[in-house]
Amino acid sequence: MTKARKALLELLKESKEPVSASMLSGDPSLPFDQATIYRNLHYLEEQGFAESFILHCTEHGTERYYSYRSRSEGVHHHWFHCEKCHTFIDLGGCAYQEQMKDWEKQYGFTISDHTFFLTGICASCKS
Numbered sequence: 005m006t007k008a009r010k011a012l013l014e015l016l017k018e019s020k021e022p023v024s025a026s027m028l029s030g031d032p033s034l035p036f037d038q039a040t041i042y043r044n045l046h047y048l049e050e051q052g053f054a055e056s057f058i059l060h061c062t063e064h065g066t067e068r069y070y071s072y073r074s075r076s077e078g079v080h081h082h083w084f085h086c087e088k089c090h091t092f093i094d095l096g097g098c099a100y101q102e103q104m105k106d107w108e109k110q111y112g113f114t115i116s117d118h119t120f121f122l123t124g125i126c127a128s129c130k131s
Contacts, residue, residue: 008034008036008044009047009048011033011034012028012034012041012044012045012048013048013053013054015028015031015033015034016053016054016072017072019072021071021083021091021092021094022056023069023070024069024070025038025041025042026038026067028045029041048070052073053073054070054073055070055071055073056068056069056071057069057121059085061085061123062087063087080098082094082095082098082120082121083095083120084121084122084126086124086128087125088125088126088129089129095120095122098120100120104118
């Protein structure tokens with residue numbers, strides 16, 4: 005694995021919330037240009053080390069966010085995004101396995117992957 009891929013993978017593993025390529029390109033520990041970061045995030049996602057989703061936020065615009073993933077270790081994230089303070093909250097492990105099996109049986113398709121995130125207002129911003 006290249007230096008750029010290793011560095012990006014370590015940052016994704018350590019991150020407590022999803023990160024965008026533009027956030028990563030501003031990180032001083034990553035001495036790589038934005039094209040290298042995008043290219044390597046795409047590679048990590050293709051290889052199953054990262055997952056991404058596109059978030060439409062009125063304050064921050066539309067951005068693709070990445071987080072660490074490991075199929076072999078069973079690491080997979082679901083997120084809540086606060087529309088006011090732009091905080092992400094990790095909702096924990098995947099609790100949709102049984103529901104997905106039911107959908108496969110009911111509709112006759114096979115699910116190979118899924119992405120799940122919620123948007124709304126966090127408890128701090130509500131008060």
